[in-house]
Amino acid sequence: MSSEIVVFAVVIVLVLLALMTTGAMLFRKAGPHEALIVYGLRGTRIVKGRGTVIVPMIETFRQLSLQLMSFDVAPEQDLYTKQGVAVTVEAVAQIKVKSDPESIQTAAEQFLTKTDQAREGLIRLVMEGHLRGIIGQLSVEQIVKEPEMVGDRMRATCADDMSKMGLEVVSFTIKEVRDKNEYITNMGRPDIARIRRDADVAAAEAERDTAIKRAEAVRASAVAKAQADQERVLAETLSLAAQAEATRDLEIRKAQYIETIKRQQAQADKAYDIQANVMQQQVTAEAVKVRQVEKEGEVKVQEAEIRRHEKELIANVLKNAEIERQRIEMLAEAARKKQMVEAEGAAAATRLQGEADAEIILKKGEAEARAMNVKAEAYQEWNQAAVVDKLITGMPEVVRALAAPLANVDKITIVSTGDANAAGLNRVTGDMTKIAAQIPALFETLSGMQMSDLLGKVRSINDRPSSGDGKPNGSKA
Numbered sequence: 001m002s003s004e005i006v007v008f009a010v011v012i013v014l015v016l017l018a019l020m021t022t023g024a025m026l027f028r029k030a031g032p033h034e035a036l037i038v039y040g041l042r043g044t045r046i047v048k049g050r051g052t053v054i055v056p057m058i059e060t061f062r063q064l065s066l067q068l069m070s071f072d073v074a075p076e077q078d079l080y081t082k083q084g085v086a087v088t089v090e091a092v093a094q095i096k097v098k099s100d101p102e103s104i105q106t107a108a109e110q111f112l113t114k115t116d117q118a119r120e121g122l123i124r125l126v127m128e129g130h131l132r133g134i135i136g137q138l139s140v141e142q143i144v145k146e147p148e149m150v151g152d153r154m155r156a157t158c159a160d161d162m163s164k165m166g167l168e169v170v171s172f173t174i175k176e177v178r179d180k181n182e183y184i185t186n187m188g189r190p191d192i193a194r195i196r197r198d199a200d201v202a203a204a205e206a207e208r209d210t211a212i213k214r215a216e217a218v219r220a221s222a223v224a225k226a227q228a229d230q231e232r233v234l235a236e237t238l239s240l241a242a243q244a245e246a247t248r249d250l251e252i253r254k255a256q257y258i259e260t261i262k263r264q265q266a267q268a269d270k271a272y273d274i275q276a277n278v279m280q281q282q283v284t285a286e287a288v289k290v291r292q293v294e295k296e297g298e299v300k301v302q303e304a305e306i307r308r309h310e311k312e313l314i315a316n317v318l319k320n321a322e323i324e325r326q327r328i329e330m331l332a333e334a335a336r337k338k339q340m341v342e343a344e345g346a347a348a349a350t351r352l353q354g355e356a357d358a359e360i361i362l363k364k365g366e367a368e369a370r371a372m373n374v375k376a377e378a379y380q381e382w383n384q385a386a387v388v389d390k391l392i393t394g395m396p397e398v399v400r401a402l403a404a405p406l407a408n409v410d411k412i413t414i415v416s417t418g419d420a421n422a423a424g425l426n427r428v429t430g431d432m433t434k435i436a437a438q439i440p441a442l443f444e445t446l447s448g449m450q451m452s453d454l455l456g457k458v459r460s461i462n463d464r465p466s467s468g469d470g471k472p473n474g475s476k477a
Helices: 002-026 101-111 116-136 140-145 147-164 183-187 189-314 317-380 384-393 395-407 425-437 439-447 451-463
Strands: 027-029 034-040 045-048 051-053 059-065 069-073 086-097 167-179
Touching (some): 034 101, 045 101, 086 101, 086 116, 086 140, 101 167, 140 147, 140 167, 147 167, 189 317
16 A cells, blocks of 8 residues: 555656656747747747746747847948049948837747848848938038948938837947048148148247247247346455455554554663663662671670670570570571571672663664664765765676676587688687676676776866865765
8 A cells, every 4th residue: 555655646746757858848938138929720929038938749939039230331432422523432330120019010920030240241231322322412411420320310211120120229329521622631731731731830930939939938948047247246346345454454553553552562672771780789788688687697696605605605505506596596597687688689680780781782772773774874965976986996897797697618619610700719708708798898887987087086086185184076975
């Protein structure tokens, strides 16, 4: 009994599995990107976004894609615009099956058994035909400059035909427009030329403005530099003037300081001389006082000695020590006072000696000054004869100085060419003679008179009668 139940359960499970497998095989699902076209005994129905059971042998189905189709629209023949210009247009079209059941039904009737390539070929032919008609109504300028307008016209024109096929144009975009006669290229040349002309004009104006600004900047810079130079020169002048004033004030102060120092030095020297004389007198007085103190000390010593002898006669032997002590103290006191007086006298003598030396230096300077004054007066009283005598006595020294370079010559080589007067030792002696003969001319240049006139005046001075003191008239003592 139990085995039968198990077999029965297994059979039930197998039946259920078979039913589920069969159901899974009969149930078909349509995604959001596709539609199932089911047709058969029950007619045609469209399944979109859900599932349905397909009964085998009674019904069958096909899938229709609802995805976006993108393909190029590029007619092989040239398209002619309303100006008669042949152009080549390349565009991209985005087309899909509409989502409503009627459009899906229409698209299924048109393309269900065709491949994707065949379907795109049919759509491309329709699109190219409409594109040719639209291009023929437009100018090249409109096509090139307004591609959105071309796309809008294509969508509006193709809408009816596409709807009849259950399709819609999502977008139509022109990729490229070109021609073989360079019409499009030349079309932009006026604008290019105008733009280039405007750019050249703008560049020229910019350069002109730049040149003007640069000239103004250069002029402003030159003006600023000139002003800066003027200010610098003025500042340097003021600085130099201030430095000159400072230098002048410094020199004046230096001169004042030097004058003050010299005045104080002279006062100090004079005071030193006076003080030296005073100290000399004090030294003499102190020496006298020292001598007096020595005499007094000797007198005191003698008096003490006398008193000692007197007391010695009176005093006994026990007082000899006391008397001797007193005598030694008196002698020490006298020696101390003598040393003090001698030291003071020596110091005073030193001061007096310095003052005496200063007085001697002063007297010597005054004597030298008087000698220089006398010598100057003597030079002023020289007459012309003395000048001539000085010049003549100096002639040997001048000749000796002229001949001094020959003393430095170690060796003289004489080359004779046969002319006795042109070379030889006599040429050297002759040159020396000529040099010596030029000495009078040198003295005439220095004195401003001819040698003959100078010697004549010397003779005239010697010919004058002598005065009573034995000197020629006209000469001063």
